[in-house]
Amino acid sequence: MTIWEMLAVFAAGISAGTINTIVGSGTLITFPVLLATGLPPVTATVSNALGLIPGSISGAIGYRAELTGQRSRVLRLSIAAAIGGLSGAVLLLMLPSTAFETIVPVLVALALVLVILQPRITKAVQRRRDRKGTPTNPDGGPLLFVGLMLASVYGGYFTAAQGIIYLALMGMLLDDTLQRLNATKNILAAVVNSIAAVFFLFVADFDWTAVALIAVGSAIGGQLGAKIGRRLPPTALRALIVVVGTFAIIQLLLR
Secondary structure, three states: OOHHHHHHHHHHHHHHHHHHOOOOOHHHHHHHHHHHOOOHHHHHHHHHHHHHHHHHHHHHOOHHHHHOOHHHHHHHHHHHHHHHHHHHHHHHHHHHOOOOOOOOHHHHHHHHHHHHHHHHHHHHHHHHHHHOOOOOOOOHHHHHHHHHHHHHHHHHHHHOOOEEEEEEEHHHOOOOHHHHHHHHHHHHHHHHHHHHHHHHHHHHOHHHHHHHHHHHHHHHHHHHHHHHHOOOOOHHHHHHHHHHHHHHHHHHHHH
């Protein structure tokens, strides 16, 4: 890489770490930049996955206050994320690069609709539970476990916009604030990236310069994202998710 390419990758890492912590979809920033430096798509994908791990961890640390009391939930859902992430990493090396291109924009669009409707859906579900006397499952039950596992398959494959899908699923099935769900989302993203990266270490080629630049940049961005995201009220955070998600759909359709 030239010095200017290195600076571009580093800046993309900061931006991706910031947006991933607040919403998700940071890969839509780093991935095109890595391709522009001349990296092959698979090398860019695996280098990006490894480089974004420090950003996810940094964001989770920044959201540590919102993680209080979520230990059991995070551990259970992390199992789903790990299974799905490993499956997606395997599929990346087995399937053609176009395998997810048709379905992913549809999934992201559906996730955005669910994020927008989440307050109404949550109230409707709560009223139904109250009528039937059914207690709220603090972990979301089997439906959330399976849903997050399937979303993590995509996350292990490409990662772009997986955070939006996570937030949509958890927002529907968990009775909790959006900020606390966002904190959980950061942990799950770190699990998916980590399990996929460990697998890639044995079977794929990395560009270690890109990995290092994105790692440092995303770690800085994770802290920035936590400071910004934790100050956003639920309505503003939901609006930001919709804006970023819409941009993600456009980017995915134009690829």
